[in-house]
Each structure stands twice: as C-alpha cells, then as structure tokens.
Amino acid sequence: MRLAVLKERRPGEARVAVTPETVKKLTGLGLTVAVETGAGEGASIPDAEFAAAGAEIAPDPAAALAGAGIVFCVRAPLGPGEGDVDQLSAIPHGALLVGTLNVWEDPGRVKAYAERGIDACAMELLPRITRAQSMDVLSSQANLAGYRAVIEAAMEYGRSFPMMMTAAGTVAPASVFVIGAGVAGLQAIATARRLGARVSATDVRPAAKEEIRSLGATFVGVETEETRTAQTAGGYAKEMSEEFRRRQAELMAETVKKQDILICTALTMGRTAPKIISAEMVAAMKPGSVIVDIAADAGGNCALTKPGERVVTPNGVSILGWRNWPGRIPVAASALYARNLLTFLTAFWDKEAKRPNLKPEDEIVQGVALTRGGAVVHPQFADKTAAAA
Numbered sequence: 001m002r003l004a005v006l007k008e009r010r011p012g013e014a015r016v017a018v019t020p021e022t023v024k025k026l027t028g029l030g031l032t033v034a035v036e037t038g039a040g041e042g043a044s045i046p047d048a049e050f051a052a053a054g055a056e057i058a059p060d061p062a063a064a065l066a067g068a069g070i071v072f073c074v075r076a077p078l079g080p081g082e083g084d085v086d087q088l089s090a091i092p093h094g095a096l097l098v099g100t101l102n103v104w105e106d107p108g109r110v111k112a113y114a115e116r117g118i119d120a121c122a123m124e125l126l127p128r129i130t131r132a133q134s135m136d137v138l139s140s141q142a143n144l145a146g147y148r149a150v151i152e153a154a155m156e157y158g159r160s161f162p163m164m165m166t167a168a169g170t171v172a173p174a175s176v177f178v179i180g181a182g183v184a185g186l187q188a189i190a191t192a193r194r195l196g197a198r199v200s201a202t203d204v205r206p207a208a209k210e211e212i213r214s215l216g217a218t219f220v221g222v223e224t225e226e227t228r229t230a231q232t233a234g235g236y237a238k239e240m241s242e243e244f245r246r247r248q249a250e251l252m253a254e255t256v257k258k259q260d261i262l263i264c265t266a267l268t269m270g271r272t273a274p275k276i277i278s279a280e281m282v283a284a285m286k287p288g289s290v291i292v293d294i295a296a297d298a299g300g301n302c303a304l305t306k307p308g309e310r311v312v313t314p315n316g317v318s319i320l321g322w323r324n325w326p327g328r329i330p331v332a333a334s335a336l337y338a339r340n341l342l343t344f345l346t347a348f349w350d351k352e353a354k355r356p357n358l359k360p361e362d363e364i365v366q367g368v369a370l371t372r373g374g375a376v377v378h379p380q381f382a383d384k385t386a387a388a389a
Ligand code: NAD
Pocket: 127, 128, 129, 130, 132, 133, 136, 138, 139, 142, 179, 180, 181, 182, 183, 184, 185, 202, 203, 204, 205, 208, 234, 235, 236, 237, 238, 240, 265, 266, 267, 268, 269, 274, 276
C-alpha cells in the first residue's frame, strides 16, 4: 500500500507529517512512502534524507497521491480554490486521511471528505486517555508551543528574566503570569522558571492548582463551587458562567498590572478562546510589558490580540498574536507529530493484510473518525453537516 505525504501549503506552515525516522518504520510495516519534493524543507529535512530513509520523492502532489491508500498531513489539504493546488480532489477515493483537520473551525469540510469517499481521521479529536497519549498531537504540539511562547517573550522583553546582581547594579527578575495551565501552560511555567523568572499562573480546572504549584509557581485564581466541576469528562475546561467571569476579571485586573509578561494559553475545546484580558487591563500594564497569546488561532485570550500580528499598544505593551505556535518550532514539532501519526497507524495496522484496520468499535477510532465509506460517522459532525445541508 502507498502512503503519500504532501508538502504543506497553508500560509506559515513549516511542519511535515513524516520524518526520515518514521519513513523507515512505515516502510517496515510494508508501506511504500511517497514524499512530495520539498515537503521537509521547512523542518530542515532535505529530499535526500527522505530518499535515504527509503521514501520515493514525488515531483508534485498528483504524483505523490496517485494510487495512495493512506495520506498523512499536518493541516487539512487545500480544497478547490483555496490555493495554487487542489490537494483534496487529488486524494484517491477510498484513501485514509490522517492529520489535524481543523474540523471545529470548518465543519463543512467533513461532508466534502464523505462525498469524495475519503476516510478522514481528525487527530485533534483524539480522546485524552492513557492508551492514546503517544498519539496525542494536541499535547505534543502544545508542549512545544508553550516553550516557544516563553522564548519569544524573552526575546521581545527589553529586560532579563533572571535576577542579575552585577557590579553595575541589580536587574530585577521578570514576573511572568501564565493564563491556562494545560499542556502548553505547564510547559510555559517550567520554561519561564528555568529562565529564572518569578512565575504565577491561573486556571479553572481544580487539578491545575496542584500542577501549577508542583512546578514552583504560585496559583492565582477564583475558586468557587463552579470551578469544582469545571472539567469535562474528556479533561477539558467548561465554558464558565457570567458570574465567574466577572469575579475572574476583578482578580485579573489586580494581578495583571503587576506583571511583566503574560503567556495566554486558555482554550475551551471547540469554542472561541475565553477573553480574559481586557483592553483596560492592558492599559494598566507597564510600558515594555509583553503579552504572548498562543490562543490567537481561537481568537485569543486578550481583547487586543490581532491573530497573525504583533501589536504595540499606545502604552508600550507588545502583544504577539502569531498563529500556529507549534509551526514556529517546526523541526521538533514535526519530529513529535510524525511519531504521533506513526503510533496511531501502527496501533491499527493489520500485519497480515499489511493495511490499516480501524475498528469502528474502538474508543480511539470513535473519537477521531469523521467519515467512513462515503458517510459522516462522527456523531458531533453528522449533526453539523446535516444542519449545514
Ligand atoms: P486546552 O488547550 O483545552 O486549554 C488550556 C488550558 O486553559 C486548560 O488547562 C484549561 O483548563 C484552561 N482554561 C480554559 N478556560 C479557562 C478560563 N476561562 N480561565 C482560565 N483557564 C482556562 O487544554 P489541554 O492543554 O489540551 O489539556 C486539557 C486536559 O487534558 C488537561 O486536563 C490535561 O491534563 C489533559 N490531558 C490528558 C492527556 C491524557 O491523559 N492522555 C493528555 C493531554 C492532556
């Protein structure tokens, strides 16, 4: 069976869905791996390294996809009119497509996969269960995003993170406040601590408080009856009530004005990011402060974030609202992402038949499978696509 890997063509996407290491293992399963020329460029992997690992280098998307039974991607393939190449229409009927397909933002695409007979698996929907941890693309990518956010904050900040006692005087340590202590936020806390900053953090899920403390940071948060049940069965935060948001805003207003750096990572699965930092709070911050909003792809946690841009406010606060934070550390992000996809495929690989066998009754398959045999099978999207129709 042939597995095709396309060059990612969405703006700013530097990652790739396989590495030479995973190509070797995929060929070991009995697959022929076809990689489009230049697919690894953004992640510093030349064609020659893919070829040395056993991949066939295809000159264009059509050549890579011809006869493919499996397609690996980082982001959803471009459809008709979305770019210079229509990747979607070139995917053969019956192929298994695996990637982060961004279906919450673009549920209409699910129907397009079904109409083309593509069996699509959206890895961002993977259940947060122990067995799925090594396939968890959200975790592997968020962890790197959290690290990268702090490094970019340190670059943007005109002072230092650690306290420095020098003959010319003492430089105070930076105060870093991390909003949202999930995978990205916890890595941001750890990274800021390693750089010597004073770190505090907030979250709504009760478990986060101890996790924040265990990393040596201070917990700052509103704790109410509502926060006791603020975590869904899937491990995600719930959308909070109006009353909670009001109390959180009061606490944030007090906390934020004392900070040098804010790292915003708060998300609620499938919804726009909660707005936690208002324009007034930013106006009360010191000149030279930095806000890094990794929630920018979901609209951002700060009211002044412009997704995809760096903004400097009239009072001199820089807000980095870049999209796709994992894509800003593409070599490491590709290595982990490629292993996540390899683990997923290997877990559902029929060694005898040398083909995938995604058992519909498996909890992981039920979580990620959008379409099968021309029909939308994911309950959440079956409703949405019916509504769109
Ligand atoms: P996420 O990216 O959905 O959200 C980031 C953080 O923002 C979360 O900690 C969330 O509680 C917080 N948040 C949301 N709304 C907020 C608000 N209004 N104010 C403050 N904070 C807010 O989360 P994630 O990083 O994907 O992690 C989600 C959960 O999944 C966590 O419980 C994590 O420990 C768990 N997890 C489990 C596994 C596993 O067992 N396989 C793997 C990864 C993550």
